[in-house]
Each structure stands twice: as C-alpha cells, then as structure tokens.
Amino acid sequence: LGSGARQAPYPPGPKPRPIIGNMLDFPTEEASRTYTEWGRQFNSPILHVESLGNHVVILNKREDADELLEQRAKLYSDRPTVPIFKLFGWEYNIALMPYGEEWRQHRRVCQQNFNPQAAKQYETIQMEKTRQLLRGLLDAPKEFEAHSKLFSIGLAMSMMYGYEVKSIDDPVIAVAEEGNILAARLIVPGGSLINIFPFLRHIPPWVPGLPSRRKAMTVRQLNDEMMRIPTDFVKKSLAEGTAVSSLVTDFYEKKYAVGASQEEEDIIRNVAYTVYGAASDTTISSSGTFFYQMVTNPEIQKKAQAELDRVVGLRRLPTLEDRGSLPYIEAIYREMLRMRPPVPLSVPHRSSEDDHYKGYLIPKGATIFPNIWAMTHDEEVYPDPFTFKPERFFDAEGNLNNDDRILAYGFGRRVCVGKYVASGSMWLMIASVLACFSIKKAQDEEGNEIEINHDYHEFGLMRYVQATLVFSQSFLTFMTRPFRIEVASSNSNVQPVFDLLPSRS
Numbered sequence: 327l328g329s330g331a332r333q334a335p336y337p338p339g340p341k342p343r344p345i346i347g348n349m350l351d352f353p354t355e356e357a358s359r360t361y362t363e364w365g366r367q368f369n370s371p372i373l374h375v376e377s378l379g380n381h382v383v384i385l386n387k388r389e390d391a392d393e394l395l396e397q398r399a400k401l402y403s404d405r406p407t408v409p410i411f412k413l414f415g416w417e418y419n420i421a422l423m424p425y426g427e428e429w430r431q432h433r434r435v436c437q438q439n440f441n442p443q444a445a446k447q448y449e450t451i452q453m454e455k456t457r458q459l460l461r462g463l464l465d466a467p468k469e470f471e472a473h474s475k476l477f478s479i480g481l482a483m484s485m486m487y488g489y490e491v492k493s494i495d496d497p498v499i500a501v502a503e504e505g506n507i508l509a510a511r512l513i514v515p516g517g518s519l520i521n522i523f524p525f526l527r528h529i530p531p532w533v534p535g536l537p538s539r540r541k542a543m544t545v546r547q548l549n550d551e552m553m554r555i556p557t558d559f560v561k562k563s564l565a566e567g568t569a570v571s572s573l574v575t576d577f578y579e580k581k582y583a584v585g586a587s588q589e590e591e592d593i594i595r596n597v598a599y600t601v602y603g604a605a606s607d608t609t610i611s612s613s614g615t616f617f618y619q620m621v622t623n624p625e626i627q628k629k630a631q632a633e634l635d636r637v638v639g640l641r642r643l644p645t646l647e648d649r650g651s652l653p654y655i656e657a658i659y660r661e662m663l664r665m666r667p668p669v670p671l672s673v674p675h676r677s678s679e680d681d682h683y684k685g686y687l688i689p690k691g692a693t694i695f696p697n698i699w700a701m702t703h704d705e706e707v708y709p710d711p712f713t714f715k716p717e718r719f720f721d722a723e724g725n726l727n728n729d730d731r732i733l734a735y736g737f738g739r740r741v742c743v744g745k746y747v748a749s750g751s752m753w754l755m756i757a758s759v760l761a762c763f764s765i766k767k768a769q770d771e772e773g774n775e776i777e778i779n780h781d782y783h784e785f786g787l788m789r790y791v792q793a794t795l796v797f798s799q800s801f802l803t804f805m806t807r808p809f810r811i812e813v814a815s816s817n818s819n820v821q822p823v824f825d826l827l828p829s830r831s
C-alpha cells in the first residue's frame with residue numbers, strides 16, 4: 327500500500343494489548359461458546375484476534391463460512407501448520423496436510439473409497455459392529471461407555487485394516503487413545519498456544535501448558551505404533567491366509583498380485599492412519615451425545631420407537647435400507663449433530679492470500695475457525711437452539727425438511743471426506759439401539775431416579791459428554807424393550823430380536 331492509502335481494517339474483536347496483542351484473550355476452554363459471545367459483544371459475526379503477527383479469524387455465521395470457505399475455496403483450503411507437527415509425525419495426517427499436490431492425491435484416494443457409492447461397501451461392517459454394541463449393552467449394560475468406545479474404534483479398525491478389536495484393553499486402542507489425548511490437547515488455542523504462536527516452541531519445556539520435547543517424542547512414538555501395529559497385522563494375516571477385506575488388506579492383495587508403487591503404499595497407509603483417528607473420536611463423541619439426549623428426552627425415544635415398530639416391525643432389526651422410511655430417526659441424527667457438533671470449531675483452515683470481505687481485510691496466513699457450534703445455535707436459523715428437538719427438521723406437512731446439510735462435517739474442499747460413512751454408522755447405531763432398548767436414568771434404593779450431570783467438556787478440538795463424571799456408569803440403565811420378548815414368547819414364529827445378535831466372545 328502507498329503511504330497515503332489506508333489498509334482495510336481487520337474484522338472486529340477484543341482490543342489488542344501492546345506487544346502481546348490478544349495473547350491473553352484466546353479462550354482456554356469452551357472456545358466455541360466464547361467466540362459466540364464475542365460475536366454478540368462486538369456485534370459482528372466475523373471476528374479477529376491477533377498476536378505477534380499471528381492472525382485468527384472466527385466465522386460465526388454459516389453464510390460467511392459458505393462464502394469464504396466454499397465460494398472462495400481456492401484461497402481458504404490450506405491448513406495452519408507449525409514445524410512441531412513434523413516432530414509428532416503428523417505430516418501423515420491428511421486433515422493437517424497443507425493444501426497442495428500431496429494433499430490432493432490423498433484426498434482423491436479418500437474420495438474413491440468413501441464416496442456415497444463406495445461407502446456402501448462398509449455396510450456389512452457397520453451392521454456387525456452395531457450388533458456387537460447391542461449385544462454388549464444387553465449383557466453388560468453398565469459398561470455402556472466401553473461398548474460405545476469399542477463400537478467407534480472397532481468400526482474404524484475393521485474398515486481400514488480388517489482388524490477385530492475385541493476389547494478396549496486392546497493395545498491398539500491404548501496407543502490410539504493416548505496419542506489422541508495428547509494430540510487433541512495440543513492442537514487448539516488454549517490447548518497449546520504453540521499452534522498459534524510457533525515461536526513458543528523456543529520456550530523452555532518446563533513452562534506450564536507447553537508440550538515438552540518429551541511429550542513430543544511420546545506423540546511421535548505413539549503415532550508410529552498406531553501406523554505400524556495394524557499394518558503389520560494386515561501383512562501377517564495375508565501371509566497366513568486369514569486376512570479379511572479392508573482398505574489396507576485389499577491394497578496389499580493388489581500389490582502382491584500386480585504390484586504397486588511405494589507412493590501408493592504410503593498414501594494408503596496415511597489414509598488408514600488418518601481415518602482411524604478421524605473416525606474414532608468423532609463417533610465416540612456422537613454416541614455420547616446420543617445416549618445423553620435419549621436419557622434426558624424419554625418422549626423423543628418413545629416417538630422414535632413407535633416409528634421403528636411401525637416401519638420395521640418386531641421381527642427384525644433395522645438396516646440401512648430402512649433409512650428412507652424412518653424420517654424421525656433421521657431427524658434425531660440431524661439434531662444430535664446440530665446440538666453437539668463433535669468438532670465445534672471444525673479443523674481450522676488457513677488463508678493463502680490477503681483477501682477482502684465485507685470491508686475487512688483477512689490477511690494471508692490467518693487461521694480461520696468456522697465456529698460450527700455458533701452456526702448450529704444461531705437463533706435465527708434454529709429457534710430455541712438449546713432444546714433437543716428433532717421436530718425442527720420437519721415441515722408443516724410433516725415431511726422431513728431440506729435442511730440436510732450437516733454443518734458438523736465442516737466446509738469447502740476440506741469438508742469431512744468420511745461423512746457418508748460416518749452418517750451410515752451413526753444412523754444405524756441410533757436406529758438399532760432404540761429398536762432394542764429404552765435408555766433410562768438409574769434409580770436409587772428408594773426407586774427415585776438418580777439425576778445425571780449435564781456437563782459436556784471441550785477437549786482439544788473435540789467436544790464430549792464428560793465421560794466418567796457425567797455418565798458415572800450406574801447412572802444409566804438400558805431396559806430391553808419388553809414387548810419384543812413378549813411377542814417372541816407368545817408367538818413361536820417370531821424369533822426374539824436378541825437371538826439375532828451375536829453372542830459376546
């Protein structure tokens with residue numbers, strides 16, 4: 327700019343302090359809510375904070391996210407990255423790859439394997455894992471958290487590696503969990519400022535809140551293990567002739583038969599590794615939301631069960647083929663991801679050029695957070711946003727409305743590439759659990775319901791129902807829906823639904 331020209335202002339936000347700018351303003355928890363509050367405070371859906379040349383732009387409205395991240399995707403499809411990612415081994419994670427040829431190649435392989443048509447190949451696994459979940463809930467209802475974890479991680483491991491996770495003590499889970507916990511803590515502002523302020527990596531490791539070198543090394547090791555263990559498993563099972571079809575198995579089969587380049591092999595390894603991380607945590611978070619919303623909304627459960635009984639009947643379990651005829655279950659799925667998007671600030675994008683929007687300057691290199699949570703709690707779009715109300719997805723005639731874009735999956739060219747697979751898994755889980763169980767609060771000795779804790783917590787980029795505290799195990803009960811048993815015993819032609827479930831090994 328010439329000396330006389332005035333640069334367009336940055337979007338509004340908290341006033342920067344001298345030298346450190348907004349360093350102290352970055353929320354350390356509940357970031358999505360804080361940014362929503364800022365939106366009201368500064369009367370702007372677009373916000374800006376900055377410290378030492380690191381710019382962060384927050385988009386609280388869907389229109390702005392659509393305009394920038396979708397219409398102007400060319401400028402907004404990069405990811406913020408810092409050198410320490412490499413130290414962690416995160417350069418293999420597709421969700422974190424810079425926008426460019428390498429990412430494009432990986433994304434293409436994802437699209438080939440997870441597009442709506444290809445997603446159907448996972449239906450058998452989705453059925454199997456859902457039935458294992460039902461069986462687990464039936465046999466050991468108090469351990470429902472463990473079952474839900476096993477379901478989520480088991481799905482990803484089966485789809486990617488044909489690896490059957492038998493229990494949550496499986497070493498593969500332990501490794502992934504530790505890695506995820508560390509990773510999640512490190513990649514959000516507040517979780518670790520290092521992402522926003524790369525210079526912080528020069529600060530001594532004993533400074534609280536900063537990942538130490540040791541932690542970084544641990545992440546790296548866990549990461550390597552996460553890739554190695556299941557890949558070795560696939561190779562071994564192919565050699566032994568016990569391999570089960572999966573993304574990685576199918577690749578090696580092809581490689582051994584007709585050959586494949588090292589580059590292809592690396593891409594498949596990275597896809598499987600990324601999906602394992604990307605699919606597990608999001609699914610755990612959503613199942614937590616599901617159990618929580620169902621126990622707090624018994625009348626919604628009843629309505630859903632009435633639909634299931636009417637459409638599916640009592641003789642069988644729902645399948646993905648029923649999806650089109652179960653609109654209320656669909657609405658529960660939409661509402662679940664609206665109320666509690668598992669990744670409330672999405673995965674940040676990065677602007678690759680200076681851009682001008684609505685009179686503001688969005689500088690090159692800015693970290694862009696689409697605040698999904700703010701968008702799905704926008705009163706103008708979703709009146710009474712804090713109430714769980716599947717009915718909001720129906721029109722006046724009682725048909726599902728066309729609000730089927732699930733914002734929880736993000737935006738633009740970086741939108742969740744696994745969303746069709748995720749959608750199938752979530753839907754099937756909801757329909758199946760509700761077909762078989764009524765989820766209720768537990769009762770104390772006097773028969774009074776034990777109140778559950780309503781807290782959610784934000785953890786890294788993720789949002790969970792606070793596991794042990796909230797759902798302290800005995801606080802939920804899973805009542806098998808009695809009529810199924812009754813019907814079964816009064817009519818010998820009807821096979822009890824639970825007999826259809828695999829027994830627990």
Ligand code: HEM
Nearest residue numbers: 421601604605608672673735736737740741742743744748
């Ligand atoms: C309820 C479940 C899920 C939710 C809510 C979710 C959400 C998200 C979000 C918000 C992003 C970032 C989007 C953006 O940058 O704007 C993302 C990226 C991604 N997701 Fe998912 N996800 C889910 C399940 C899955 C599953 C099952 C898979 C794989 C089968 C998957 C694979 C990926 C990958 C590979 C990326 C990186 C995309 C890229 O950077 O190009 N996700 N997901």
